[in-house]
Structure formats: structure tokens, C-alpha cells
Amino acid sequence: MNAEIITIGDELLIGQVVDTNSAWMAEQLNLIGIRVVQITSISDQRKHILTTLKEASSRADIILISGGLGPTRDDITKTTLCEYFNTKPVFNQDAYENIVRLFGSRGFVITPLNCAQAEVPESCTPLLNVNGTAPGMWFEKDGIIYVSMPGVPFEMKGLMTTHVLPRLSKLSSTxxxxxxxxxxxxxxxxxxxxxxxxxxxxxxxxxxxxxxxxxxxxxxxxxxxxxxxxxxxxxxxxxxxxxxxxxxxxxxxGDETLEMVVSKLLKAHGFTLATAESCTGGYIAHLITSIPGSSAFFKGSVVAYANEIKEHLLGVTPDTLARYGAVSQETVFEMAAGIIRHLKVDCAVAVSGIAGPDGGTPDKQVGTTWISVLSPKGAETKMFTFGEHRGRNIRRAALAALDMLRKQLSI
Amino acid sequence: MNAEIITIGDELLIGQVVDTNSAWMAEQLNLIGIRVVQITSISDQRKHILTTLKEASSRADIILISGGLGPTRDDITKTTLCEYFNTKPVFNQDAYENIVRLFGSRGFVITPLNCAQAEVPESCTPLLNVNGTAPGMWFEKDGIIYVSMPGVPFEMKGLMTTHVLPRLSKLSSTxxxxxxxxxxxxxxxxxxxxxxxxxxxxxxxxxxxxxxxxxxxxxxxxxxxxxxxxxxxxxxxxxxxxxxxxxxxxxxxGDETLEMVVSKLLKAHGFTLATAESCTGGYIAHLITSIPGSSAFFKGSVVAYANEIKEHLLGVTPDTLARYGAVSQETVFEMAAGIIRHLKVDCAVAVSGIAGPDGGTPDKQVGTTWISVLSPKGAETKMFTFGEHRGRNIRRAALAALDMLRKQLSI
Structure with a gap:
């Protein structure tokens, strides 16, 4: 089975919004064995919508449409679908009750414009949209399935997951x-x-x-x-x-991230963690604390950008800094040992490197990064050579550090 | 003038890649007064490419095509363009020299497959692509302009900025x-x-x-x-x-970010900065250190997720924590004062809040956030009430904190 995706609305055509909806829909369709042959973005214009539907119907068995279902006058998808399917809008009780529920919970008054959202084309099967006022609409004509959904990502995704994908996957014999x-x-x-x-x-x-x-x-x-x-x-x-x-x-x-895997391992062992970060500048702490409930095992971090912070808050000795430099095996190990001592944690991750674009020397090029990981399960200090791009170096150093910790805790 | 954008390749249709190219191209075209009427993504299939070009030419004066110009056999855009424009590929010396230059600098040997990249359709004007082996191709036929570019974002952007946009903007009288x-x-x-x-x-x-x-x-x-x-x-x-x-x-x-503006202000005043972060978990430090050269004014950060870190590394008194709680005016002020004292900086930003989803109480709901900003120009401690979404709360708290600092330094 072949599918096409059509998105309607000016936001994509003026470049205001990146079309993430289509990629998500395409991925979901591919996951249930439906091939996407074309993705088309068009503006809210009656004639253009009609032409696009006709062209798509010559190539696809399934046509998913998103956008243009808002209550204001510039949203003309519903009217145009009525014209395309030669049908008329009728009042739908379920859709109306859904609007009443949504507005009641927010304490809003329902206007006539909102009421019109409860009208659906007579020939379609309405799909309940619990996240918004515009119902999804499922049409079948000449053996082709058309589904119209709102463009708001979480409304579209809700309809796809609850109604559209389960129905479509039943149609596929594979x-x-x-x-x-x-x-x-x-x-x-x-x-x-x-x-x-x-x-x-x-x-x-x-x-x-x-x-x-x-x-x-x-x-x-x-x-x-x-x-x-x-x-x-x-x-x-x-x-x-x-x-x-x-x-x-x-x-x-699947959808796991490295910080999620590390978090689970820390919880399983009952270990606490702190980070001592130089070139990653707090990014590892940010990744960990983005996970709900991370306060159970993450105690904190010292971002030691300046050398005096490495000395005063982490206890790196001036002698080590003077002899080996900030980006060295010795310094990064003392940073890790220091954060364990000062923050009284079980595990430590320490990073010191040259993120760039400046700061490189012939001996230590931009991208040179030392990482030290200490835990009750082991101790390891390693050097990495990443690239020239500051943002990517920070990201790669953080992932490498988390992966070293993951391996140590997985033994 | 109307334009259409056509992207060729399976990555978008299987949902592997989000189409950021089209949004960027659409924005650039709009900025020079060219309206985009349709964006179409199709697979590498000869017949589908030909149909799409024909349909686009009925609606648009300018057609920008990206993707399908790689050296492997599945990339058929160039061959198909030759068929569409009824022309044949010819060897292009400039394109060849560009390939030699690129490969030489990377120490690679040129294969026959790479050599074929130096062939361009006879009827087009080749556009030099300094970032890759596939040249851009500018065609004109029946008053319509067609430009074919590689799909690799930085190659496409290079060609657009250097060749395509300057040429197109000359055509527009507005x-x-x-x-x-x-x-x-x-x-x-x-x-x-x-x-x-x-x-x-x-x-x-x-x-x-x-x-x-x-x-x-x-x-x-x-x-x-x-x-x-x-x-x-x-x-x-x-x-x-x-x-x-x-x-x-x-x-x-324009393209400024809040962290860029704050960085400029700090440099202008010759002030140093450190952050004391609880709920933002190092995200403010990450934003600041993402800026090249930030080590000139940013000394570091204490991410004090656990209360004992707030006490030991920031000097928040146990009495303050016990009496007012971690998320309070008193605690966040002591965090800011503590980081100034311990890290010997001029300016401090401190944040303590409930990012959620857990941790809320009837008194202090999820989203409650205290921010304190101290600098030689002033002192301010404020409460914000953000929403329920952890990631957004972290982002909004960081931006609010940076903006408080910006205002203080702008006086």
C-alpha cells in the first residue's frame, strides 16, 4: 500500500515552521508497512487543495492530510473537503460534547466560531480528538482512504496513535x-x-x-x-x-537515551553521581537533570571553567595544573577524585578538553579531551580526539563520558 | 514571482530525516520577496521526478530542487534532468578541478565514480559547490528557472547563499x-x-x-x-x-540569542560571571559555554541539586533551608551570594525551582521558580510561575535568569 502526506498551511511555506509532522507520520506509516511516495506542503487555497488531492489520488491508496482545521476564516480545509467529496457539513453531538468538555475545563465560554468546530462533513467518519476542538475526519472514496487531521503536532499524534494507525495496520496483510x-x-x-x-x-x-x-x-x-x-x-x-x-x-x-540508561544503572546500584565539568560546561549535568526523578541519585556538579575553580572547589593541586596543564590525564583524574570527596558521592564523571574554536596548540589540538570516570565498580581515565566544531565536541564529550560510566556500571 | 521547492530522496519519505532544508529555503526566498506555493518531497524515481517537474512548472516561475546528486547508482536526479531538458552530460573542467582540490585536501584517491560528478548537463549553467563534489545546476526553459542542488544542508546553503539567492534577488523588481x-x-x-x-x-x-x-x-x-x-x-x-x-x-x-547578548554586556563591562543552579541543572552554564570565547568571562558554576551541596559549596545556611525550603527567596539569594564569594566573580545568577513532574506541593506548585541576580550594577530576587512541562520549565527559567542579568547590566 502507498500513502501520501499533504500538509496545509502557510507556516511551512514561509519557512516559519519546520515540518516535523510529516517525518513523524512517514516513520509511523513505514513502521506498519505502508510506503510513503510523496509529501506535499501547500497553502490554504481552495483550488490548490483540490488539485493536490486529485493528483495524490492517482498515486496513493491512503492520503493523510494535516492542517487548516482551525476555527478562523483562513482555515478552509473542511469546506474544501466537503466540495471534493460532494457532501455537506452536519452537526456532530460527540464533537460538540468534546468541545464543551475542553472549554469547561479551561473555564472558557463557547463562541459560535467554536460551535462550528462541531460540524463535520456528512460522508466522513469523525475521529474523536481529545486534545483539541477539531475532530479527525476519515473518508473513503473509489477505494482510496483520506484522513484529515489538525496540524497541531500533539493533536495529530493523538489521532494517529488512537485511531488512524490501528485502523490502517488492520488493512495491511503483511x-x-x-x-x-x-x-x-x-x-x-x-x-x-x-x-x-x-x-x-x-x-x-x-x-x-x-x-x-x-x-x-x-x-x-x-x-x-x-x-x-x-x-x-x-x-x-x-x-x-x-x-x-x-x-x-x-x-x-528503541527510544532510550544514554542518560536514561545511565540513570537506570545508577538507581539499580543505589549509587549517587556528581560531575566535574570543564569543556562540557554543565552539559552532562543538564542531560542528567533533564530526566524526571534524577534528584534521587544526582547530587550536583562543579563546572570548573577557570583553573582557580578547579583548585578551590575540586582540590586540583596548583602543581598538577602547572606541570601537566588543565587538559591532561592528571588534572581530569584529580577533578574526578575531588568531586567525589567534596560532594560525597559514589560515582564521578570529570571532563577537561579544548572545545574550540580557539585554545588549541600544536601539542593539544582543538578536540583533545580527557575524561575520567570513578565509581565503586572501577576507575578509568581516557583521552579522546574529537573534531573542530565546538557544539559537536561538547556533545560528543558528554556522550563519551556517559558511555564510560555506563560500561563501568554494567560490569 | 512564485517558487516551488522539490526535495528528492528516500530519507524524508521513510521519516529518517526531518526536512529542515525546505523551511530554510522557503524562508530565504520569502526574505527576497519570492512566494513559495508548494513544497514537495519525492523518492528517487525517474517517472515521479519528471511528473513532479511538469506539475511544478504549471504553477511556479522558479523551481528549486535539492537531493539525489550523490555519486552512487540510486542518485538519478542528474540523468533525469538531462531527459527533462533534452540535453546530455558533458565534462566540466571547473567541477573536475573542484573535486581534485577537495580530494587532495583530504588525501583521497579519485575514483571513476567521483570523476562522473564532474559531468554536468550541457544546457545548464554549472554553479561551483566549494563544499562538495556535486555542482549546482541552473536551467532556464520556457521562462521558468530550475536550480538543482545537493541535499546535504551545508552544501545546499553554500550554493544558495553564494549563487542562487543573489541571482534570484536581481530578478525581482520589488x-x-x-x-x-x-x-x-x-x-x-x-x-x-x-x-x-x-x-x-x-x-x-x-x-x-x-x-x-x-x-x-x-x-x-x-x-x-x-x-x-x-x-x-x-x-x-x-x-x-x-x-x-x-x-x-x-x-x-535578528539572529542574536539571549546568551550572546549577555556575553557581550559582560565583556563590555569587564565583569566575570558564575552560576548557582538547582532546577536548571547546569543548563544556564551550558548556554553560556556554548558561546566561543566564553572562558574570558565565565568562571564556572555550582549545580547544587542536593541541599547539602547548597550548604557545603554555596554556604546556604541549614537554618535558611529548614525555615524557608530550597525553593525560596532566602535560599536563592544565599546561593547567589555564595557563588560570588566562593568563585570570586563580579556577577551571579542563581535559580531554584520545582521543574516537575514531581515535587510540587499545594503551597509551591510545579513550575514555581525563584531567581536571584547579583552584579555590581544591582541586586534582584524574583519568583516566576512557569508550567507543568519539565523541559520547558528548565528552558524558561534559564531564559528568565539571563534576561534579569541582561536588564541589570543594561542600566
Whole structure:
């Protein structure tokens, strides 16, 4: 089955908003075995909407439309859909009660403009949108499915998850099984070389996609076939082999982040953590504290940008700083030891490096970064050589530090 | 003039990549007075590319194409363009020399596959792409301009900035002048009410757009008309009036960030800064240290997540914590005073709040945040009530703290 996605509204065409909706919808459709052949963004113009629907219907079995369902006069999607499907708007009691509920809970008065949101085209199946006033609308015509949804991301996602995807996945006879393995600290091409034989041995019905992000490569396996149980068994066996091949690089699966994995390990061990950060400037602390409930194990951090802070708050000796410099094995180890002593924690992560663009020397180029990780399970101090881009160096140093801690706590 | 944007490649259709290129291109085109009527993403299929080009040519005067110019066999854009324009690929010396230069600097050997990148359709004007091997291609046919560029964002942006936008802006007879004013700490609707009369008085040829982001609203003024000098004069006068109306909310213009503005002020005064962060968990330090050269004025930070860190490293008294709690005027002031004392800096920013989702009480709901800012120019401690979303609360608290410092240093 082929699908097309149409987004309606000026925000995308003037570049005010990046279209994240379409990527999310496309990913969800692909996950249930539906191929997306085109994504189109158009403005709120009757004629353009009609032409686009007609063109899409010549290529796709499923057409998902988002946007243009607001209560104001410039939102003309509903009227235009009535024209396209040769039907008329009728009052819908469920949609009205949903609006009353939403407005009541916010203490607002319902205006005639809001009331009009409860009208839906007679020929569609309305889909309840608990997150907003505009209901989703499911049409079928000449064997093609059309679904219209609001453009507000969490309203669209709510409708997709609750109504649209479950209905669409029933239509597909093919079973689809996915599994995403997350790796850190290894480039895409190096990883590909490492698992080349394993990848070549994959059967035709299992596809592998490399999905790189700065510092992280996700490996997504997708199996399709009539027998779901068999697919799951097959994928599990392949993944087990993969874990055997590159155990040192895999930190998690699916939607996990490295900071989530580290947080779980700390909780499981009952360990507390603090960070001593120079070049990462508080970014590791920020990643950890972005996780709800992190105050249970994260005690705090000293961001020691200036050398005197390394001395006064972390107890790095002036002699060490003078002899080896701020970016050195000796200094970063003393930073880690110091934060454990001063903040009375079980585990410490310390980072000192040259994030750039300035500060590099012939001996220590921009990107040179020392990381020290201490915990009741071990102690390790390592040097990394990242690149020239400040933002990416900060991100990669933080991920490398978290991954060192993860490995130490996983033993 | 109307434009369409076509992106070619499977990454967008499987949802692997969010299409940020199109939003950027659309914004740039709008900035030079060219309206974008449609954005279309399609896969690397000959027939689909040909149909899409034909459909676009019926609506637009300018068609910008990105993607599908890689050296591998699945990239068929160039071949398909040759077919569409009824021309053939020919060797281009400039493109070849560019490839030799790029490969030489990286120490790579040029393969036949790379050599093929130096071939361009005979009927096009090649555009030099200094960032990659695939040249841009400018075609004109039946009064319509087609430009094909690689999909790699920095290659596309390089070609747009150096070649495409300067050429296109010469074609437009209308002068366009933009100015973007940045505000912090005020919601869109409240802001609109504040400047209602000013907005109503804007002439027809000056448009105002509200561009909201979490914590920040950008106001973009766009004037269009034949006389650029007159437009600039008119916009300057309107903006001067706007500064008079809402001086407390405006922190900068254009692409500035709040941390950039604060950094400039600190440098101008020759002041040093440190932060004492509880609920923001190092995020303010991260924002500041993301700026190149921030080590000149930023000394460090104490992220005091646990109360004992507030006592031991910041000198908050146990009595204050016991009597008023960690999220209080008294505690946050002592945090700010403590960081100034311990880190020997001129300016301090301290934040303590309940980021959520847990930790709220009937007295102090999730979102309650105290911020204290001390500097040689003043002292201020304030309470804010943000929302329920952890990530947004952290972001809004950091921006509010930076803005308090900005105001203090601007007096």
C-alpha cells in the first residue's frame, strides 16, 4: 500500500515552521508497512487543495492530510473537503460534547466560531480528538482512504496513535517487526565494516538501516512477512548475534537515551553521581537533570571553567595544573577524585578538553579531551580526539563520558 | 514571482530525516520577496521526478530542487534532468578541478565514480559547490528557472547563499526590507495587546509576523516597495516607536540569542560571571559555554541539586533551608551570594525551582521558580510561575535568569 502526506498551511511555506509532522507520520506509516511516495506542503487555497488531492489520488491508496482545521476564516480545509467529496457539513453531538468538555475545563465560554468546530462533513467518519476542538475526519472514496487531521503536532499524534494507525495496520496483510539497536562511540563506516558478514547474511525479508546522529548510530532492523511470530523469532536471533559482535558499542534499544540508561544503572546500584565539568560546561549535568526523578541519585556538579575553580572547589593541586596543564590525564583524574570527596558521592564523571574554536596548540589540538570516570565498580581515565566544531565536541564529550560510566556500571 | 521547492530522496519519505532544508529555503526566498506555493518531497524515481517537474512548472516561475546528486547508482536526479531538458552530460573542467582540490585536501584517491560528478548537463549553467563534489545546476526553459542542488544542508546553503539567492534577488523588481525584533518574558497574545495601536497603524506595505518559540517571541517586520531607502527609513521609524512601547521585553534583533547578548554586556563591562543552579541543572552554564570565547568571562558554576551541596559549596545556611525550603527567596539569594564569594566573580545568577513532574506541593506548585541576580550594577530576587512541562520549565527559567542579568547590566 502507498500513502501520501499533504500538509496545509502557510507556516511551512514561509519557512516559519519546520515540518516535523510529516517525518513523524512517514516513520509511523513505514513502521506498519505502508510506503510513503510523496509529501506535499501547500497553502490554504481552495483550488490548490483540490488539485493536490486529485493528483495524490492517482498515486496513493491512503492520503493523510494535516492542517487548516482551525476555527478562523483562513482555515478552509473542511469546506474544501466537503466540495471534493460532494457532501455537506452536519452537526456532530460527540464533537460538540468534546468541545464543551475542553472549554469547561479551561473555564472558557463557547463562541459560535467554536460551535462550528462541531460540524463535520456528512460522508466522513469523525475521529474523536481529545486534545483539541477539531475532530479527525476519515473518508473513503473509489477505494482510496483520506484522513484529515489538525496540524497541531500533539493533536495529530493523538489521532494517529488512537485511531488512524490501528485502523490502517488492520488493512495491511503483511506483518512488520522492528527493532532498533543503539550504538555509541563508533562511526557509521567503521561499524558497517565490523558487522559486514552479519549484514550480508541477513535474509531478503530483513532490512537494515543505519541512522546516524552526532555521536550515535542507530541500527534499525525491519522484518516483513506473513508470520509475525516467525519474524520476531528470526529478528531476536539476529540481534543476539549482533550483541555478540559489537558488545562494547551497544548501549540500548528503541527510544532510550544514554542518560536514561545511565540513570537506570545508577538507581539499580543505589549509587549517587556528581560531575566535574570543564569543556562540557554543565552539559552532562543538564542531560542528567533533564530526566524526571534524577534528584534521587544526582547530587550536583562543579563546572570548573577557570583553573582557580578547579583548585578551590575540586582540590586540583596548583602543581598538577602547572606541570601537566588543565587538559591532561592528571588534572581530569584529580577533578574526578575531588568531586567525589567534596560532594560525597559514589560515582564521578570529570571532563577537561579544548572545545574550540580557539585554545588549541600544536601539542593539544582543538578536540583533545580527557575524561575520567570513578565509581565503586572501577576507575578509568581516557583521552579522546574529537573534531573542530565546538557544539559537536561538547556533545560528543558528554556522550563519551556517559558511555564510560555506563560500561563501568554494567560490569 | 512564485517558487516551488522539490526535495528528492528516500530519507524524508521513510521519516529518517526531518526536512529542515525546505523551511530554510522557503524562508530565504520569502526574505527576497519570492512566494513559495508548494513544497514537495519525492523518492528517487525517474517517472515521479519528471511528473513532479511538469506539475511544478504549471504553477511556479522558479523551481528549486535539492537531493539525489550523490555519486552512487540510486542518485538519478542528474540523468533525469538531462531527459527533462533534452540535453546530455558533458565534462566540466571547473567541477573536475573542484573535486581534485577537495580530494587532495583530504588525501583521497579519485575514483571513476567521483570523476562522473564532474559531468554536468550541457544546457545548464554549472554553479561551483566549494563544499562538495556535486555542482549546482541552473536551467532556464520556457521562462521558468530550475536550480538543482545537493541535499546535504551545508552544501545546499553554500550554493544558495553564494549563487542562487543573489541571482534570484536581481530578478525581482520589488525591494524587500526585513527587521526582526526579539522579545523575552511575554506571551504572544499579551504582546499583541500591548502593541495593538502600533500594529494597526502600520501601512499596507509593512507586514508584521509573530514568531513564537518557548520563552521567546520574535517580531518580524517586512516592508516591500520600489524604493529600498524609503522602506528602510520607514521601518527604522516604526521600530524606534516599538522600542519605546515595550523596552522591557526587547533583548535583541535578528539572529542574536539571549546568551550572546549577555556575553557581550559582560565583556563590555569587564565583569566575570558564575552560576548557582538547582532546577536548571547546569543548563544556564551550558548556554553560556556554548558561546566561543566564553572562558574570558565565565568562571564556572555550582549545580547544587542536593541541599547539602547548597550548604557545603554555596554556604546556604541549614537554618535558611529548614525555615524557608530550597525553593525560596532566602535560599536563592544565599546561593547567589555564595557563588560570588566562593568563585570570586563580579556577577551571579542563581535559580531554584520545582521543574516537575514531581515535587510540587499545594503551597509551591510545579513550575514555581525563584531567581536571584547579583552584579555590581544591582541586586534582584524574583519568583516566576512557569508550567507543568519539565523541559520547558528548565528552558524558561534559564531564559528568565539571563534576561534579569541582561536588564541589570543594561542600566
Amino acid at each position: 506483518g512488520i517487526v522492528h527493532r532498533t539497536i543503539l550504538t555509541q562511540g563508533v562511526g557509521e563506516s567503521f561499524l558497517a565494516a565490523k558487522i559486514e558478514d552479519w549484514e550480508t547474511a541477513l535474509p531478503d525479508y530483513i532490512k537494515l538501516a543505519y541512522l546516524p546522529q552526532p555521536g550515535i548510530v542507530r541500527l534499525r532492523l525491519t522484518a516483513s512477512g506473513p508470520d509475525r511470530t516467525l519474524l520476531e523469532k528470526e529478528i531476536n536471533e539476529r540481534v543476539t548475534k549482533l550483541y555478540g559482535l559489537i558488545p562494547e558499542y551497544i548501549f540500548g534499544e | 525591494g524587500i526590507v526585513h527587521r526582526t525584533i526579539l522579545t523575552q518574558g511575554v506571551g504572544e497574545s499579551f504582546l499583541a495587546a500591548k502593541i495593538e495601536d502600533w500594529e494597526t497603524a502600520l501601512p499596507d506595505y509593512i507586514k508584521l509576523a509573530y514568531l513564537p518559540q518557548p520563552g521567546i517571541v520574535r517580531l518580524r517586520l517586512t516592508a516591500s516597495g520600489p524604493d529600498r531607502t524609503l522602506l528602510e527609513k520607514e521601518i527604522n521609524e516604526r521600530v524606534t516607536k516599538l522600542y519605546g512601547l515595550i523596552p522591557e521585553y526587547i533583548f535583541g534583533e
